[in-house]
Amino acid sequence: MKKIYLASLLIGGALLAAAPSYAVDSTGCGLGSMAWRGQSGIGPQALAVTTNGIFSTQTFGITFGTSGCDPNGRVSGGTGRMVLAFVENNMEQFAMDAAAGHGETIDTLAGILNVDSEELGAKTSAQFAYLFDNENVDAVDVTLKLLNIAQA
Numbered sequence: 001m002k003k004i005y006l007a008s009l010l011i012g013g014a015l016l017a018a019a020p021s022y023a024v025d026s027t028g029c030g031l032g033s034m035a036w037r038g039q040s041g042i043g044p045q046a047l048a049v050t051t052n053g054i055f056s057t058q059t060f061g062i063t064f065g066t067s068g069c070d071p072n073g074r075v076s077g078g079t080g081r082m083v084l085a086f087v088e089n090n091m092e093q094f095a096m097d098a099a100a101g102h103g104e105t106i107d108t109l110a111g112i113l114n115v116d117s118e119e120l121g122a123k124t125s126a127q128f129a130y131l132f133d134n135e136n137v138d139a140v141d142v143t144l145k146l147l148n149i150a151q152a
Contacts (some may be wrong), residue, residue, distance in 0.1 A: 029069035030058030080147060082112050087146065088139040095132055101125030113150045123149045 032051025036044040052058040060070030070144050086093055097103030103123040110117035124131060124146070131145050133139075 028052070028058060030061050031055060032057065034068055079112060080143065083146065084139060084143040085110060086112065087143050088143070092143075093140055097121075098124035098131055099128050109146070109150075113147075115150055120150060123152070 019113055030048075030052035032048035032053075032055075035051060036048040044076060058069065061068065082141060086105075090108075093103070094105040094109070097105045098121075101124065102118075103121075106121045107117045110120045113120070127145075127149050131149070
């Protein structure tokens with residue numbers, strides 16, 4: 001059993017080391033993800049993945065909605081990261097388009113989020129003061145708020 005655990009840890013660590021640097025948390029949900037939540041680095045991520053794998057807590061959590069898992073969740077492939085990267089690079093134009101309720105940035109974000117462009121434009125226009133609540137708002141805050149608006 002120790003050999004399996006060690007091999008899982010080494011393989012998980014190697015895979016995480018090869019992952020792009022923006023992959024802040026690639027462990028998802030499950031008991032392992034909850035046990036090492038808030039810790040960063042290859043070690044805690046490898047231990048979280050290994051724990052989830054050994055005890056099948058991620059599969060159980062997804063099936064029954066426990067351990068921080070959402071059975072209705074969507075496999076996104078990093079949608080949030082793509083939105084953040086786009087907003088970071090297009091913040092000023094997105095602010096103008098969001099105020100107007102239409103534009104290229106709205107169309108692009110709607111494509112990334114797989115939502116209707118006109119609906120997203122209407123939501124961002126109506127929620128503009130929420131999205132951009134001060135002149136120094138950062139891209140992370142705008143992205144989190146945008147994801148909430150798009151889901152509503």
